[in-house]
Amino acid sequence: MSDSTSANALSVDHVAVHFGGLVAIADMTFSVDRGEVVSLIGPNGAGKTTAFNVVTGFLQPTKGTVTYQGRQVNGLKPHQIADLGLVRTFQKTSVFDTNTVFDNILIGLHRRGQRSAWEVLLSLPRVRREEEELRAKAWDILEFVGLDRQANSLGGALAYGEQRLLEVAVALAAEPSLLLLDEPVSGMNPSETSSFMDLLAKMRERHITMLLVEHDMRMVMGVSDRIVVLNDGHIIAEGSPESIQNNPEVIKAYLGEGAEHVGN
Numbered sequence: 001m002s003d004s005t006s007a008n009a010l011s012v013d014h015v016a017v018h019f020g021g022l023v024a025i026a027d028m029t030f031s032v033d034r035g036e037v038v039s040l041i042g043p044n045g046a047g048k049t050t051a052f053n054v055v056t057g058f059l060q061p062t063k064g065t066v067t068y069q070g071r072q073v074n075g076l077k078p079h080q081i082a083d084l085g086l087v088r089t090f091q092k093t094s095v096f097d098t099n100t101v102f103d104n105i106l107i108g109l110h111r112r113g114q115r116s117a118w119e120v121l122l123s124l125p126r127v128r129r130e131e132e133e134l135r136a137k138a139w140d141i142l143e144f145v146g147l148d149r150q151a152n153s154l155g156g157a158l159a160y161g162e163q164r165l166l167e168v169a170v171a172l173a174a175e176p177s178l179l180l181l182d183e184p185v186s187g188m189n190p191s192e193t194s195s196f197m198d199l200l201a202k203m204r205e206r207h208i209t210m211l212l213v214e215h216d217m218r219m220v221m222g223v224s225d226r227i228v229v230l231n232d233g234h235i236i237a238e239g240s241p242e243s244i245q246n247n248p249e250v251i252k253a254y255l256g257e258g259a260e261h262v263g264n
């Protein structure tokens, strides 16, 4: 973590979100530095999903600003924010069931393509060369997430945990400069969760900046550089996994759900 504000990839400053009279987020300020993995945790209803939706443009804050690499992003549409490199996954998987795993990645890669329909139709040599490069890139991504052996399976035929891996693979195809993961291991069995943690560790080694909303504490403690704890729309603690695990305020906030969730 760096003290320099110029290292901040993402800054959330004094953001509040009200739904009518309900204050989902009262006043939230936090940042994510380049190369950092930051997790947003908190009991049910704390405001995590709301915060995630504000950062990705799916909700507008009532107050405050969100800036990314020095540029204000609140007010932009979700696809404009994605174009800036903030790429998100969803709680529910969004893979194309009737396309192969390989084509799912290829579609993701094509979304970034600059070519006109005419160039593609005429199949110009440059287009063919680029197509080959994209296919090679798709293989690299599939190998990276460990789905290369399922390349020809249909998206819908994959096991649940594999579908979630594919979703991350599609997000990686967009070459995110900040990857936002919304409860990526929810619904996974322990072995799928463990494979997913291995993938996160690999992404971390590649210095992919990540913001994670997650309930699974074993995973949060294992992969995060820094943890931001929300409770009732307020940030009640922020720090390393060790400091969060031993923070009395955090333990108290979780007691209603069972304090053991924080420790392990």
Ligand SMILES: Nc1ncnc2c1ncn2[C@@H]1O[C@H](COP(=O)(O)OP(=O)(O)OP(=O)(O)O)[C@@H](O)[C@H]1O
Residues within 6 Å of the ligand: 019, 022, 023, 024, 042, 043, 044, 045, 046, 047, 048, 049, 050, 051
């Ligand atoms: N669209 C909405 N309209 C009204 N209230 C909402 C809306 N979305 C969220 N809320 C409320 O805002 C508060 C924060 O909800 P949010 O979903 O952000 O919490 P969370 O920490 O993600 O919870 P969980 O862990 O259960 O997903 C809750 O009281 C919730 O009921």
